[in-house]
Amino acid sequence: MSLDAIPVHVINTPPAEPGLSGNALPLLREISELLRHLLETGATGTIDLSALPLTPADLEWLQDKLGEGEIAVTLQANGESTLNETACSGVWWVVHRNTQGAVTTQFIEVAWVPELVKAHPQDVKIGQESLELLISDL
Amino acid sequence: MSLDAIPVHVINTPPAEPGLSGNALPLLREISELLRHLLETGATGTIDLSALPLTPADLEWLQDKLGEGEIAVTLQANGESTLNETACSGVWWVVHRNTQGAVTTQFIEVAWVPELVKAHPQDVKIGQESLELLISDL
Numbered sequence: 692m693s694l695d696a697i698p699v700h701v702i703n704t705p706p707a708e709p710g711l712s713g714n715a716l717p718l719l720r721e722i723s724e725l726l727r728h729l730l731e732t733g734a735t736g737t738i739d740l741s742a743l744p745l746t747p748a749d750l751e752w753l754q755d756k757l758g759e760g761e762i763a764v765t766l767q768a769n770g771e772s773t774l775n776e777t778a779c780s781g782v783w784w785v786v787h788r789n790t791q792g793a794v795t796t797q798f799i800e801v802a803w804v805p806e807l808v809k810a811h812p813q814d815v816k817i818g819q820e821s822l823e824l825l826i827s828d829l
Numbered sequence: 830m831s832l833d834a835i836p837v838h839v840i841n842t843p844p845a846e847p848g849l850s851g852n853a854l855p856l857l858r859e860i861s862e863l864l865r866h867l868l869e870t871g872a873t874g875t876i877d878l879s880a881l882p883l884t885p886a887d888l889e890w891l892q893d894k895l896g897e898g899e900i901a902v903t904l905q906a907n908g909e910s911t912l913n914e915t916a917c918s919g920v921w922w923v924v925h926r927n928t929q930g931a932v933t934t935q936f937i938e939v940a941w942v943p944e945l946v947k948a949h950p951q952d953v954k955i956g957q958e959s960l961e962l963l964i965s966d967l
Contacts, residue, residue, distance in 0.1 A: 717965055726957040730950060756963060762946060764902045779960055780952035803948045804836055808900060810941045812868060814918035819864040825858055825894060 692746070709747025718743070718799075719756055725801035726781055735802035741795075750797075756781055764808055774805040848886025856881070856937075857894055863939035864919055865892035879933075888935075895920055902946055909931070912943040 692714035758778025863874035896916025
């Protein structure tokens with residue numbers, strides 16, 4: 692029997708990505724469940740990334756898998772927050788920074804729109820009253 | 830009777846601001862009405878600034894009176910759109926630009942959140958299905 696007759700199967704096992712803890716994939720499953728829940732009941736959900744044992748590589752992997760969306764929100768209030776839509780509509784990547792620019796918390800928010808972007812009735816009422824005053828002074 | 834006995838009233842009439850057409854003040858009143866309507870009924874409203882006879886000075890005056898808020902949204906879709914909260918919570922200044930960066934339309938939107946920022950159920954459903962596929966391939 693010549694060597695040529697021995698069948699060779701090449702199995703491509705991808706190299707394990709360095710720095711991955713294995714905690715990111717379950718998160719992706721959880722996000723998918725939260726999306727299903729949003730669609731079925733309208734209920735929103737958040738995952739506090741800062742509270743989980745995730746490596747920088749895990750976060751990068753997760754960000755890569757979710758992709759970039761079309762909408763980017765910045766909020767200036769005691770430091771800058773960014774609330775960026777991912778390529779998965781309804782999944783928002785939320786980062787809060789302090790006044791020095793350091794990341795304080797990081798969330799995944801699954802919602803039609805991030806809670807922080809919505810105007811609150813009490814604030815709208817105050818604004819409307821100020822506007823009335825301003826108009827009466829003109 | 831001496832001149833000193835004649836009462837003198839100084840009336841301060843502010844100089845008319847150059848370039849103002851007089852169309853901006855009624856708009857401010859309309860915005861206030863739309864805010865009241867939002868608070869009472871939840872109904873949103875828009876004013877198409879591009880369709881009104883407003884001068885650049887009018888727009889500047891209006892922007893100055895409404896002030897700057899904490900939230901700035903950018904949306905990338907066939908050109909950049911900006912949806913910026915004004916200092917009046919619930920009043921959003923919306924500018925759409927084409928791919929060359931030229932302003933195509935400009936709106937005032939009175940709403941809890943600009944319509945364009947909300948994820949739509951159909952898109953969320955598509956995203957959730959893609960995510961499921963992606964997970965099953967991992």
